[in-house]
Amino acid sequence: MTDHDPSFDQLDERARQLSADAEHLYGVTKRRKEALRAANEQALQVTGEATARDGSVRATVDAGGMLTDLALSAETLRSDPTDLARLVTAVTQQAAARARAAVRDVYESLRDERVVRGIPVLLPEPVVQEERANLPRRVEFDEEASYEERTITRRSGRR
16 A cells, blocks of 8 residues: 555645636736737727817817818808918827727726836827817918919908
8 A cells, every 4th residue: 555645635625726826817818818819900990089169170180199080161262371371280189099098098098907007108198289260360372373472461340
């Protein structure tokens, strides 16, 4: 008759426990990896949209803040180019801020679940310029002149 060594039973039990722990960690890691992959895919699909208060300018941007669509009303096209540029910039920045916020929300949920430690450094809180309620000046073109010869005449006052 052979004596049974209890240390073998302890080692066997310890091996089973380590195997179960490893299997559990593998499952957690696999779920976290899948959650991160899905979040990255979701973040890439994000868009941001903003419209000027008066509805004259609408901008859409992708997840990275790149302008993908810009709509200008016919009335807006007769505005002073400098003021129009400021308004387009402000509305585009608002759209980019919304896209960034949506992407941050995607990663924020992963941080809460401890899948990621922090929000990607490329997504700081955006700084948005305030849009002007109305474009202050209108522009008139000499309709008889060619495009290259047109002169811009500014009228004071709002329309």
